Structure formats: C-alpha cells, structure tokens
Amino acid sequence: MSKYMERAREIRAIETPHHNCAQSVLMTFSKSLNMDDETAYKLGSAFGTGMKTGITCGAVTGALMVLGLFGLENQDETQKLIKTFREKHADMINCADLLRANAAAGGKRKPHCDALVYEMVEYLEGVLKEKGVQAE
Numbered sequence: 001m002s003k004y005m006e007r008a009r010e011i012r013a014i015e016t017p018h019h020n021c022a023q024s025v026l027m028t029f030s031k032s033l034n035m036d037d038e039t040a041y042k043l044g045s046a047f048g049t050g051m052k053t054g055i056t057c058g059a060v061t062g063a064l065m066v067l068g069l070f071g072l073e074n075q076d077e078t079q080k081l082i083k084t085f086r087e088k089h090a091d092m093i094n095c096a097d098l099l100r101a102n103a104a105a106g107g108k109r110k111p112h113c114d115a116l117v118y119e120m121v122e123y124l125e126g127v128l129k130e131k132g133v134q135a136e
C-alpha cells in the first residue's frame with residue numbers, strides 16, 4: 001500500500017473531528033504540498049457533501065484542488081479526471097446522485113464515501129507519477 005493510501009485510510013478512520021471527502025483527499029497530499037493539515041482541513045471544509053448542496057462530489061473537488069496545488073490543473077487534466085470519474089460511476093458526479101444510487105444498491109454511506117476518497121487518491125498518485133512530479 002502506498003504512503004498516500006495509508007495516509008488516506010488514517011484520515012478516514014478519524015471519527016472526531018469528521019473529515020469530509022474533500023478534506024480527506026486534500027489532507028492526504030498536504031505534506032507533499034508543504035501545507036499543514038489544519039490549513040488543508042479548513043480549505044476543504046465547505047466542499048463536503050457536494051459543497052453542502054449535493055452537487056459535485058467532495059472527493060472530486062478535493063482531487064481538483066490537489067491538481068491545482070501541484071500546478072497540474074489545466075483544462076485537459078480537469079476534463080480527464082471528471083471523465084474518468086463519470087465512467088466509473090454511471091455518468092454521475094453529484095454527491096446526492098452517488099449517495100442515492102449507493103443507498104438503492106443497499107450500500108452504507110461511510111464505506112461508499114471512503115471508496116470514493118481512495119479512488120481519487122489512487123487517481124492522483126497515477127497523475128503525479130505520469131507527470132514525473134516528485135512528491136514527498
């Protein structure tokens with residue numbers, strides 16, 4: 001298991017304070033971004049539960065923030081991330097839709113959200129490797 005995935009699992013296991021999906025993805029990479037956890041936590045706070053309105057999944061918005069902070073955010077990278085996510089999730093990207101589909105399939109919320117965070121962490125690791133970004 002990679003150090004990033006280990007970190008993501010540690011963060012998702014913390015019960016208090018709660019870490020939303022955006023915070024979890026962002027905090028996973030905070031050390032490599034020379035950012036302290038408190039700043040990453042605050043930055044991601046409004047992006048959980050689809051920006052608190054059920055729209056774009058927090059794991060996706062957190063991943064987009066990480067791309068930007070590594071200097072990798074551009075139209076192509078953004079669209080590739082979103083396209084890849086949609087392809088894996090029946091063309092859904094909104095938190096409310098993803099949660100509704102998960103519930104309809106009999107899934108529980110936390111494991112579902114954990115899996116989305118881990119998926120985005122793995123995706124970002126791949127991008128960093130592909131782009132030759134030397135991360136801590």
